[in-house]
Amino acid sequence: MNRPQSKHDLLAEIPSPSTRLWVGLCITLAIFVIFAFYTIREIQWLEDFQANVVQKNRKASLQLLRLQNDMYLLAVSLRDMTLPESRYPIYYWKGEFVRLRQDMNEALKLEAEYSTGTPAGDEKRRQLRALLEDFWTSSDEVFMLADQGHEATARYAIRSDLEGKRNTLADIVGRLLTLNDQAQDEAGRKVSQVYEKVKHDILVLIGVLFLVALGTGLYTLQANRKTFERLHHLAERLQAQSEQLSNLSWKLIVVQEETLKRVSRDLHDEFGQILTALGVMLSRAEQKGLDKNSLFIQEVQKVKTIVAETLESVRNSSQIFRPAILDDFGLEQALEWFVQQFTRQTGIPVHFERELAEGFFPQEEAIHIYRILQEALNNVAKHSHAPEAWVLLRETRGELMLEIRDNGRGFAAAGENDRAPGDGIGLMGMRERTGHLNGTLAIRSAPGQGTIVTVRIPVQKAALEPAAEKAG
Secondary structure (H helix, E strand, O other), X not given: OOOOOOHHHHHHOOOOOHHHHHHHHHHHHHHHHHHHHHHHHHHHHHHHHHHHHHHHHHHHHHHHHHHHHHHHHHHHHHHHHOOOOOOOOHHHHHHHXXXXXXXXXXXXXXXXXXXXXXXXXXXXXXXXXXXHHHHHHHHXXXXXXXXXXXXXXXXXXXXXXXXXXXXXXXXXXXXXXXXXXXXXXXXXXXXXXXXXXXXXXXXXXXXXXXXXXXXXXXXXXXXXXXXXXXXXXXXXXXXXXXXXXXXXXXXXXXXXXXXXXXXXXXXXXXXXXXXXXXXXXXXXXXXXXXXXXXXXXXXXHHHHHHHHHHHHHHHHHHHHHOOHHHHHHOHHHHHHHHHHHHHHHHOOOEEEEEEOOOOEXXXXXXXXXXXXXXXXXXXXXXXXXXXXXXEEEEEEOOEEEEEEEEOOOOOOOOOOOOOOOOOOHHHHHHHHHHHHOOOEEEEEEOOOOOEEEEEEEEOOHHHOEOHHHHHO
């Protein structure tokens, strides 16, 4: 007879695609690394090119435009200086020439710093500096003639010499602007070429990655097909085991209820009757005519008191195991009675509120709700250190809600290392009972903020028996 396969045997038969997947992953990562290095290098080249060529060329053009504007101002001043009907002497423009000279020298200096250094541009700049220096020398001579009173000679020198030199300077500045525009266009073409190359390389990379991903995906799909089949078979087995465990857990709950019911009945019927008989016999012994102050009578009274207390304890224990009030008066009265008993035994005040329509839940449902409350309050007494607690029983819109809330120390939320108080057989039993009633169980808590246990159970109207019918 063949031995049934274990979970380990099933997993051992599943083919592992790990090796080829690792190879595919390494290839993909290598492609990404190479492309990232390439992209970073191209971006750095673009940044350097734009910073060292494009931006500098734009700044140089701005300085040339500044020179061109100064040339225009010089042309206006020279025109006004040569007018015969001018009301101002020539020396009046000397300050304007000094300002323009400083501004043009500064612009020429900055333009030389920003220039890209082409041979044609360098030659034009040398010519511009030499002619500009010659222009300022000639203008100084004109102002010297004017200061000596030779206004007519100075005007003639302006028309015959300075205006021609200014026109030459303006032509050189215009030529430099043209060269800068050409360099700007060339830089734009280079940037466009780089962008086109990068876009082309990105498309190639996408194609390669697509092929790698396609091949890896097809292999993974083929290799994992058997894995999924095995896992599905294993999941079915685990589901069957889970159902078996759930059925076993529910059978244990049923056995527990039957055992508690039998123990409750035995305590109430047998031990209760024995203790009651003992009490009667002790009462008779007390009435035998002996002196009431005798030692025998005193001992009988002590034993009678112990028997009465034991009888009361047995009856309370019987009710706790299986409260007869649940069978006689229904869920609401049973919960209220248990809350009172809990308060009396533990000293923890429990406030019971109910908003329940008149009716009786079937015993097979009511006992589970009673056990859930019992376990929740036991956890309050054992773990919460709460000074008080609240119980709310409410029925709204075909749903029964039972809420147990305390203001104790609480506990860490699920998912942390600390286990929640009561997170064991008791909580498992609460969940099993709630699930059997097709309900939900939620526990909310936080350190220092108490704990709230909420149970919601759907209630069918047909499951409720009116109080009048139950009484009849």
